[in-house]
Amino acid sequence: xxxxxxxxxxxxxxxxxxxxxxxxxxxxxxxxxxxxxxxxxxxxxxxxxxxxxxxxxxxxxxxxxxxxxxxxxxxxxxxxxxxxxxxxxxxxxxxxxxxxxxxxxxxxxxxxxxxxxxxxxxxxxxxxxxxxxxxxxxxxxxxxxxxxxxxxxxxxxxxxxxxxxxxxxxxxxxxxxxxxxxxxxxxxxxxxxxxxxxxxxxxxxxxxxxxxxxxxxxxxxxxxxxxxxxxxxxxxxxxxxxxxxxxxxxxxxxxxxxxxxxxxxxxxxxxxxxxxxxxxxxxxxxxxxxxxxxxxxxx
Amino acid sequence: xxxxxxxxxxxxxxxxxxxxxxxxxxxxxxxxxxxxxxxxxxxxxxxxxxxxxxxxxxxxxxxxxxxxxxxxxxxxxxxxxxxxxxxxxxxxxxxxxxxxxxxxxxxxxxxxxxxxxxxxxxxxxxxxxxxxxxxxxxxxxxxxxxxxxxxxxxxxxxxxxxxxxxxxxxxxxxxxxxxxxxxxxxxxxxxxxxxxxxxxxxxxxxxxxxxxxxxxxxxxxxxxxxxxxxxxxxxxxxxxxxxxxxxxxxxxxxxxxxxxxxxxxxxxxxxxxxxx
Numbered sequence: 001x002x003x004x005x006x007x008x009x010x011x012x013x014x015x016x017x018x019x020x021x022x023x024x025x026x027x028x029x030x031x032x033x034x035x036x037x038x039x040x041x042x043x044x045x046x047x048x049x050x051x052x053x054x055x056x057x058x059x060x061x062x063x064x065x066x067x068x069x070x071x072x073x074x075x076x077x078x079x080x081x082x083x084x085x086x087x088x089x090x091x092x093x094x095x096x097x098x099x100x101x102x103x104x105x106x107x108x109x110x111x112x113x114x115x116x117x118x119x120x121x122x123x124x125x126x127x128x129x130x131x132x133x134x135x136x137x138x139x140x141x142x143x144x145x146x147x148x149x150x151x152x153x154x155x156x157x158x159x160x161x162x163x164x165x166x167x168x169x170x171x172x173x174x175x176x177x178x179x180x181x182x183x184x185x186x187x188x189x190x191x192x193x194x195x196x197x198x199x200x201x202x203x204x205x206x207x208x209x210x211x212x213x214x215x216x217x218x219x220x221x222x223x224x225x226x227x228x229x230x231x232x233x234x235x236x237x238x239x240x241x242x243x244x245x246x247x248x249x250x251x252x253x254x255x256x257x258x259x260x261x262x263x264x265x266x267x268x269x270x271x272x273x274x275x276x277x278x279x280x281x282x283x284x285x286x287x288x289x290x291x292x293x294x295x296x297x298x299x
Numbered sequence: 300x301x302x303x304x305x306x307x308x309x310x311x312x313x314x315x316x317x318x319x320x321x322x323x324x325x326x327x328x329x330x331x332x333x334x335x336x337x338x339x340x341x342x343x344x345x346x347x348x349x350x351x352x353x354x355x356x357x358x359x360x361x362x363x364x365x366x367x368x369x370x371x372x373x374x375x376x377x378x379x380x381x382x383x384x385x386x387x388x389x390x391x392x393x394x395x396x397x398x399x400x401x402x403x404x405x406x407x408x409x410x411x412x413x414x415x416x417x418x419x420x421x422x423x424x425x426x427x428x429x430x431x432x433x434x435x436x437x438x439x440x441x442x443x444x445x446x447x448x449x450x451x452x453x454x455x456x457x458x459x460x461x462x463x464x465x466x467x468x469x470x471x472x473x474x475x476x477x478x479x480x481x482x483x484x485x486x487x488x489x490x491x492x493x494x495x496x497x498x499x500x501x502x503x504x505x506x507x508x509x510x511x512x513x514x515x516x517x518x519x520x521x522x523x524x525x526x527x528x529x530x531x532x533x534x535x536x537x538x539x540x541x542x543x544x545x546x547x548x549x550x551x552x553x554x555x556x557x558x559x560x561x562x563x564x565x566x567x568x569x570x571x572x573x574x575x
Binding site: 008009014015018023025027028033037047091109114116122132133138174177227232279282 | 339392416422506509514531546547557569
């Protein structure tokens, strides 16, 4: 019995060894090194020479007004992209649920944003958003909604909205397809029964359909939130965090501090703050999940 | 059902609008790439592609290093996919079939990697690769990309292997087949759709990846397409129609793949999150 258990452990460990090795080298070690760097004053110019400075990078960060702006921008970006992707994804999933002609084609088309590489997305949207010759301003002014060139990416008041628009375009297919799969697992008979009992469309949606996919929505919100804190390339390629910090989220600020200002220690401290924020989101998720599971159990 | 609730006409309109907005940016790439530069900066832009004007595509292929960049991207993406499958498969099998010591910790570690922003790990990995001579090597990017895909891949494959009845394997084991052979010759063919989905996800991730390639590759002839195409923006010498033509050529393989392999792609995207 004992030797059998040891054999199982050995076989299993042989199986996971390559993955453990890869993840330890390219995720585990770097995160530990990153946390260490956040307590030092390491510079990009001499990354191997570092002096321990305790919490100085963190106190410096929290004393900066600009870092508070970064935190607010990150919160706005995360909330906006998650809500946008879930609401739009849900709407798309609801209209795609059930049979209709061209269903396969529509499902293929909806994959387009997901399959388009971020560099190409950024390039084409910068052109679409162009103030003087962009097609968006052309379209909006020809139907009389605007008058003159709107600076979608260069106006500090509009840049975040524009970046969110591109982000939601890119990520909503993922939530639409995940929610569609979940919708298909809600028994149609339940919705039918509710309708026979006299419930109308919206009531069926909020009383039967949404509770039926509650867990999927929660998991989706968790992952979209964590990913929104990580998303760098799209924002960097669209605005580089500007204009005047209007789209400067944590990871963009991290990249700027590390690679533009060459201050690796402070960049790492920003990374640690983002990492802690992700963990906080997960704790909140578990709390909400437990509570709503308990409530569902009682009902 | 839902179909009846969202009425026929309203639903059709909603779907058409949705699909239109979804594919518009790609359509606009095509329009821009097929418009002569002299007609790009007008007050009223041309709204339809002009298939008689394909000079920008020829220029993208002849005057830029696009083909070389695409080749580099393809090498990186194929390498990433192979490395991901080779690593994730055995881990997924172990997670699914064995109750071993450290199983919970390994599962948690896979989840925890989702927290780590690429940009945060950039500097430490740069230092590591400097030590091991992996900078300016396509292999280095394969390793980094695989490390970011393996957690998701392992989870997807584990979910798929969970659904394969153990009895199928046990019958083969009675016949004396070694466990490794059973994994590859019996279990793997049964989860082929998930293996396809994982391959697509790994390939797309590598094809898309930008920031590690930008930081780790300084030799121009080793650049992948993501970095190469982004470099047009700063230099201001490449005309806009050529940039859009190059982007379209870069986007096309993944788009075609996504459309034709949609069943696997969607299955893979959805499996982990709904069941997990």
